[in-house]
Amino acid sequence: MSEFQYIGFRAIDGPVSEKNLKFMRQQSSRAEITPWSFDNEYHYGDFHGHTAEMLRRGYDFHFHYANFGIRTLMMRLPNGLPDAKAAAPYLEPESLFFKKDKDGKGGIICIDPCFEAGELDELWDLDSFLDRLLPLRSEILDGDLRPLYLAHLAVASDYNHNPEEEKDAPVPAGLNKLTNAQQALAELYGLGEGLLAAAAQDSPALPTHADSHNQYGAWLQSLPETTKVAWLSQLMAEPRSSVRSNILAAFHKGQGSSSWPTRFVERTIAELRSRGEERQREINRQKAEKSARRRAKKLAAMAADPHPTLRKTEQFAKERTREAYDKIGKLLADLREALAGSDRSGLAEQQARKLKDDNPTLNHLTAALRRQGFLKK
DSSP states (O other): OOOOOEEEEEESOOOOOHHHHHHHTTSSOOOEEEEEEEEEESOOOOOOOOOHHHHHTTTEEEEEETTTSSSSEEEEETOOOOOOHHGGGGTTTTEEEEEEESSOOOEEEEOOOOOTTTTSSSOOOHHHHHHHHHHHHHHHHHHHHHHHHHHHHHHHHHHOTTTTBOOOOOOOOOSSSSOOHHHHHHHHTOOOOHHHHHHHTTTOOOOOOHHHHHHHHHHHHSOHHHHHHHHHHHHHHTSSSTTTHHHHHHHHTTTTSSOOEEEEEEEEBHHHHHHHHHHHHHHHHHHHHHHHHHHHHHHHHHHEEEEEEEEHHHHHHHHHHHHHHHHHHHHHHHHHHHTSSSSSTHHHHHHHHHHHHOOOOOOOHHHHHTTOOSSSS
């Protein structure tokens, strides 16, 4: 397996300034750099740029992927964690931590579990995958604890931690209704359906939009008019400014406790994984049953009227592609199964011979039909 690494940065709150772009260009001579993004790939060598400083100077999100096990995420939080007390049970000092800036209230959250090469499925089209992950930062700033819980599961399950000793963190509300970004985070760290379903069994109900709206409304009414006007003026003047994160930081600071419900369950990660394996078997069984019903319905429709299937094979033959020829072979194999035992059981073989006779020079079509047991060699 050849070595491959991807380094990506994204600006979210606003573009990187021209002054700081000069600094970004000094971090790599080959990266594609814009005020909103920084992308580079390595097939040998490493990235030697100053990641934390790049985040402090304008980029908000960083993703480092390597096919030998690295899957690091770093996010700049300009006002720090919205609720440090609520976040604390999910954090640990080595692989999931928040590093506060020396000056100011901001900092960087880092998610860096350790995996062996080949332990997780490889990912592709990584710049697009990074874009799927970007909303995680906004979710964390909103006080959503689900991204931190998923990161906790990834870290507690890596090779540096013993699942028999690691304790599960409080289960956040809404774990059975992950956002698209949270689903991408689960994919990134190989958190399977069964594991998430097992954890979600203890997840409180997701707060409704109305609940959040009412909380925000009541809090805003309690603020001085001058504060609200200043925020609104800044938002109108700079739509992509950090004013929203500033408002959310002030909101969470004013709350007596976390506004995101959680439930603590006394269990180890090993116990959760055992439950997850049981749930995965059940999920696989349900999927197999659903697939079988869908296939039975498809074959019944073919048996009732084979002509649409025959027309599709004729259409695919005109496309003159290997993919189309493979589809022909599979369609005719399905038709053969659908008509088995009936007085039209030879219809699929007849169509295969007809297609071969009508297209004698299409060797890949002939090969596709032979792979499905049609035609003699």
